[in-house]
Amino acid sequence: MGNQIIDSSQVDGAILVVLPKFIGDAINTLPALELLKKLYPTQRVYVLGRPFMAHLFTRAAHYGTEFINDKRYCNEQKHSLFKMAKELKQLDISIAVLLRGSLREALLLKLAGVKNVIGYAQNARSPLLSHALKLNQSEHYIYRYCQLINIPHGRPFKQFSAPKLIPKKTTCALSKKRNVALYLGGSVKGDRHYPHDLSLELINNLVMRDDIHLYLLGDKAEREEMETLRFKAGENGEKVTNLAGSMSLDILVDTIGAMDAMISIDSGPMHIASACGTPCVAVIGQGTSPWSNVAPKQSNLIALHHNSMSLSKPHMIRDITPKAITDVLATVF
Known part of the structure; x- marks a missing residue:
């Protein structure tokens, strides 16, 4: 050939x-x-x-x-x-x-x-x-x-379809409220993770609504940090379930697919939510690639970009406030 x-x-x-x-x-x-x-x-x-x-x-x-x-x-x-x-x-x-x-x-x-x-x-x-x-x-x-x-096949196609994952019915016991998944990232995500103080503020803002239950996602390396956030939420922690490090990738797809909405940093779980059709608010700080090169193309994703003037990469994502996130989530519900 x-x-x-x-x-x-x-x-x-x-x-x-x-x-x-x-x-x-x-x-x-x-x-x-x-x-x-x-x-x-x-x-x-x-x-x-x-x-x-x-x-x-x-x-x-x-x-x-x-x-x-x-x-x-x-x-x-x-x-x-x-x-x-x-x-x-x-x-x-x-x-x-x-x-x-x-x-x-x-x-x-x-x-x-x-x-x-x-x-x-x-x-x-x-x-x-x-x-x-x-x-x-x-x-x-x-x-x-x-x-x-x-290109190697002579350009027979004029367009493509967006990625799609088909989740199965989750075995996770979900609440009867509006279930919202949060993937805020642990320190292993470096500059991309949402800072813990802002994450705690975001959690407290969300659980003030009686109709929401939160599910913290992450891998095994992030489980302890997510559990700390849940614990620091105090009485509000009863409305928060920590699922970090508890599931394989297929079960993660099923869980995200069962959510009413998701909040995520630029990450694999964000792409999963987009491909499952789950409404997702993406918090975009300093990424590993230009956002224009990796942004999900599904309409169920709303991206919040930082407008920080800081020269410090860890501070860029702080420009996206918990209030800004909850305000956008309110448009989903």
Whole structure:
């Protein structure tokens, strides 16, 4: 095939997609997977991702892909690069699409004997790609991923659909009130997390409403900080449930999908809420990427941006006050 246009009708083997390593980025790949499945409706489309991501893709089964654990990142029986390549070699892969921009992933596919590899020409990996596209840094991540499908196939698509996750009925016992999830981030999120003093003020402002029950989300590393917030809420803490560190990624999708609304920093849970159709107020401070490149495209998300003049990154997010957040949430209800 080389750099020529790929004719999907002439491709007999399986298709492999290498996922990014973060939750939000993986959710943003879903439109590209949909385009790929339209091009190859009868072929097996595998997605290779880190083991924890498998839970997320159980809620994206409607995209028709098969998840493969990247055993290089398993805690037990961890594979080497060569052993993982040997395993992939058994899948009869005709085309691989790199949705992660690392040299290591391109080398993996070279060792796996995949002849047709699509990816962006970055990180000195162009010699390992059959179709090396020029990366437009200003494009939204969803566009970047979709272009890796559209351009090599002769641009058959004019548009794409927004990412969608389908949650299952949650097993979490929810209140009969309006249930609102909060992902404010712990100190592990660095400059992105909502400061604890403002988080406590926000919690107290919200639970003053008798019709709201709050659910604090987070991973195991954030559980203690979320429990401290709940404890400091005093009597109001009875209207707050700490779920941080208590669920796998699929259950997190189900829980967020069951909420009446969510408040979140720029994060994976924010992208989950958007993809589940849960109304979400996003608190945008200093992000890891320009907001224009990662912002969810669903209409159920309302973004609050800081207008801080501070040169200190940790202070930027403080410009978004608890009152501003509760005022916006009031428009959702």
